[in-house]
Amino acid sequence: MVFLSWMADFIDSLAKRHRLLPWLIAYVLLLPMPFVLSALFSEYLIDLANRICLFILLAVGLNIVKGFCGQVTVGHIGLYAIGAVTSAVLALEPGGFGGALGFGWPIWLAIPTAVLVTGFAGLIVGLPSVRLEGAYLALATLGLGESVRIFIAVTPALGSSTGLMMIPAPSIGSFVFDSFTSYYYLVMTAAVVGIYFSFSILRSATGRAFQAIREDTIAASVNGINVVKYKLLAFVLSALYAGLAGALFAHMPPGYLHHNNFTVIEMVTLLLMVVLGGIGNVWGGVIGAIVVAIAYDQTKDLVFYFMERPIVIQPLVFGLSMVFLVMFMPRGIGGWIEDFQRNRRFIRRSEERLGGSTRNS
Amino acid sequence: MRLLNKVLAGVVTAGVGLGAAAAYAEDIRVGITMRMVSENGQAYGQMVMDEIDAINKAGGIHGNMIKATLMNDECKSDKGVANANKLIFQEKVHLLIGSTCSSVSLPIVDVTAKAGVPQMIPHSTNGKITQKGSEWVFRIPVSGRYYGGVAAKYVGENIGKKIAYICAADAASVNDCASMQAQMRKQFGAEPAYVADVQEKEVDFRSHMQKIKSMGVDGIMVAALAETMARALVQSYEAGIGEDVRRIGSSSASNAPVPKIAGDAVKGVFFTAAYSAADSRPIAKLFNEMTRSRYGIHAPDHDFSQAYDLVRIMEMALKNAKLTGSLAEDRTAIRDAIANVQGYQGLASGPISFCAAPTPQCRDGNRTAVLIGYTKGGENFETEVLARVTMDENFGLE
Numbered sequence: 166m167v168f169l170s171w172m173a174d175f176i177d178s179l180a181k182r183h184r185l186l187p188w189l190i191a192y193v194l195l196l197p198m199p200f201v202l203s204a205l206f207s208e209y210l211i212d213l214a215n216r217i218c219l220f221i222l223l224a225v226g227l228n229i230v231k232g233f234c235g236q237v238t239v240g241h242i243g244l245y246a247i248g249a250v251t252s253a254v255l256a257l258e259p260g261g262f263g264g265a266l267g268f269g270w271p272i273w274l275a276i277p278t279a280v281l282v283t284g285f286a287g288l289i290v291g292l293p294s295v296r297l298e299g300a301y302l303a304l305a306t307l308g309l310g311e312s313v314r315i316f317i318a319v320t321p322a323l324g325s326s327t328g329l330m331m332i333p334a335p336s337i338g339s340f341v342f343d344s345f346t347s348y349y350y351l352v353m354t355a356a357v358v359g360i361y362f363s364f365s366i367l368r369s370a371t372g373r374a375f376q377a378i379r380e381d382t383i384a385a386s387v388n389g390i391n392v393v394k395y396k397l398l399a400f401v402l403s404a405l406y407a408g409l410a411g412a413l414f415a416h417m418p419p420g421y422l423h424h425n426n427f428t429v430i431e432m433v434t435l436l437l438m439v440v441l442g443g444i445g446n447v448w449g450g451v452i453g454a455i456v457v458a459i460a461y462d463q464t465k466d467l468v469f470y471f472m473e474r475p476i477v478i479q480p481l482v483f484g485l486s487m488v489f490l491v492m493f494m495p496r497g498i499g500g501w502i503e504d505f506q507r508n509r510r511f512i513r514r515s516e517e518r519l520g521g522s523t524r525n526s
Numbered sequence: 527m528r529l530l531n532k533v534l535a536g537v538v539t540a541g542v543g544l545g546a547a548a549a550y551a552e553d554i555r556v557g558i559t560m561r562m563v564s565e566n567g568q569a570y571g572q573m574v575m576d577e578i579d580a581i582n583k584a585g586g587i588h589g590n591m592i593k594a595t596l597m598n599d600e601c602k603s604d605k606g607v608a609n610a611n612k613l614i615f616q617e618k619v620h621l622l623i624g625s626t627c628s629s630v631s632l633p634i635v636d637v638t639a640k641a642g643v644p645q646m647i648p649h650s651t652n653g654k655i656t657q658k659g660s661e662w663v664f665r666i667p668v669s670g671r672y673y674g675g676v677a678a679k680y681v682g683e684n685i686g687k688k689i690a691y692i693c694a695a696d697a698a699s700v701n702d703c704a705s706m707q708a709q710m711r712k713q714f715g716a717e718p719a720y721v722a723d724v725q726e727k728e729v730d731f732r733s734h735m736q737k738i739k740s741m742g743v744d745g746i747m748v749a750a751l752a753e754t755m756a757r758a759l760v761q762s763y764e765a766g767i768g769e770d771v772r773r774i775g776s777s778s779a780s781n782a783p784v785p786k787i788a789g790d791a792v793k794g795v796f797f798t799a800a801y802s803a804a805d806s807r808p809i810a811k812l813f814n815e816m817t818r819s820r821y822g823i824h825a826p827d828h829d830f831s832q833a834y835d836l837v838r839i840m841e842m843a844l845k846n847a848k849l850t851g852s853l854a855e856d857r858t859a860i861r862d863a864i865a866n867v868q869g870y871q872g873l874a875s876g877p878i879s880f881c882a883a884p885t886p887q888c889r890d891g892n893r894t895a896v897l898i899g900y901t902k903g904g905e906n907f908e909t910e911v912l913a914r915v916t917m918d919e920n921f922g923l924e
Contacts (some may be wrong), residue, residue, distance in 0.1 A: 209616035212608065262658070318695045319723055326700040327652065328603060328629050421633035423603040462608070466597050477562065477598060
């Protein structure tokens, strides 16, 4: 606790010099991570770190619409799929090996286009939020998300059942991002920038409008906030994150996409990340993504033998975790972080008051 | 069980030939990634582990133990790739076995090709797996490109040319469906009478069946995974399509849940596979007995036999490979040893042979498909062998 408090004070002091300074330091500290992981453990953990970075982008993006703006959406994985498939199809060569559609665009053009297309799809997914709330909105977004997956599954031009294969890895000149380590720098940069922008949104007037809508739609409207505009904006911003995560997933070696990567199970796993992390808390989403991804990786082959029959217990563990989290830790890890920050502020103000009264006396 | 191992030990020993005992002192690490989400899926994985355990108990490979790591990929490509990466870069395996599903094996081929790790495919049939040109991949099952030809020939000559198709959206079924249609077109100039592309886990086929009924077709091909296929077969009878319209299954009709779930609706259904439990060879009878006593399987499907054959071929190759202790060199040696396997005769209906070139002709080692018909459905289902056909190595590549 003392260490955390010291760290928080240190970060505050850095931010006072320049608001980007703590981010730059964090970024520099993350740079040698692949070499540390490779030297101390194994190269595989770099691959895991890459996937965690993608989950962070997804969780932080989902937090904007769900946590900041309070809109219940379970179609986020469909947006992730749109970003992935769009970027893949744009970058694949026409008449390539898999027989799917291909336009042969440069990857650095395909990725931003895919992000924009996903943003537009986010607008469409957000439209029901104008009229629907709660469980009804959840159902509508679930339907939209699942229909995206089914559309991919039955469309040969988008890979259908065979999948999109041999999707090229990004490159700069002759340098190709086709190894775990090189790809880490792409996804880690995207994750850090994504987290930074999420904080920027939260602290801006837009972020405050989102929170006002989350707390009370009618009160926000009465106070002059254009509820429809901000709800749709939240969906679009969230979709941009999903689109970027999807595009980076598509180009990550071995460059293969299949509609099975975007099922309801993936959506539930993503929700678990956000709920565990704490809905509405940016750091919570980040921590949730890290914890769930590592826990998933470590537990997925746990087998329990009952009457000599193997039972894979991970789905049960994840399902029960979700139930217990909602019951006993509804604010997730983010709740602890907020409590910690609140206590720090309280202690600091108390110290300042005490210091002032001592000087007065 | 011991008798079966003795029979196959003879085969393996014959294949070992002059394989030299190497001065290698470590465990041989083998990684396995399979679809372990169903009772049968778990049994396939368990059987591979049990067989490796039996090799170890019998003294291992020239005294070296095989250390196997089994992982579940849930038939999802991202999880399969993660498993492959973990097995290759963390467990540092010498050989990778996987996967059950074609959509998982396809991306793993790129992972193993880049990392230089030999990969043995236990179940996936999608033709593209060996068409990627990887030097490191070897397929034990019969490729989907052969199945289509065998089924089309039988259908065109014995049933008729007016065929309706129900094609589910999993990689193997789409491939089987497309291959059958292409072969019917090529061999008999027959266009499909009706084609329905359905979801991988579709539950309602009634509207399709009503349309098919009104068309008066000669046969219906149902290409889908086991449970989906069983539902479609049952609903075809519920729709009133009579027994005179023959039902043709894709290769997954071989899976035990099909006759168990479909019951009497499976009677008369025929399909192509790599192995039939109705095989009268002594080796097949011993295998059937082993799976029954060990895993409670009434009649093993070709996924069991292929997993079993794979372990035997792996054992043969490992015994032949000259291992040195250098991981990269050992992986190459194992790859070359698998490529040298010629005429392995195990449970598969024909010999399995590989060669060095990274082409489908060399790496689709099993070219003999067996045509099987169900004679009884339910828990105690029964099958009969209709025909055995060995295809030309270039078949389906035009």
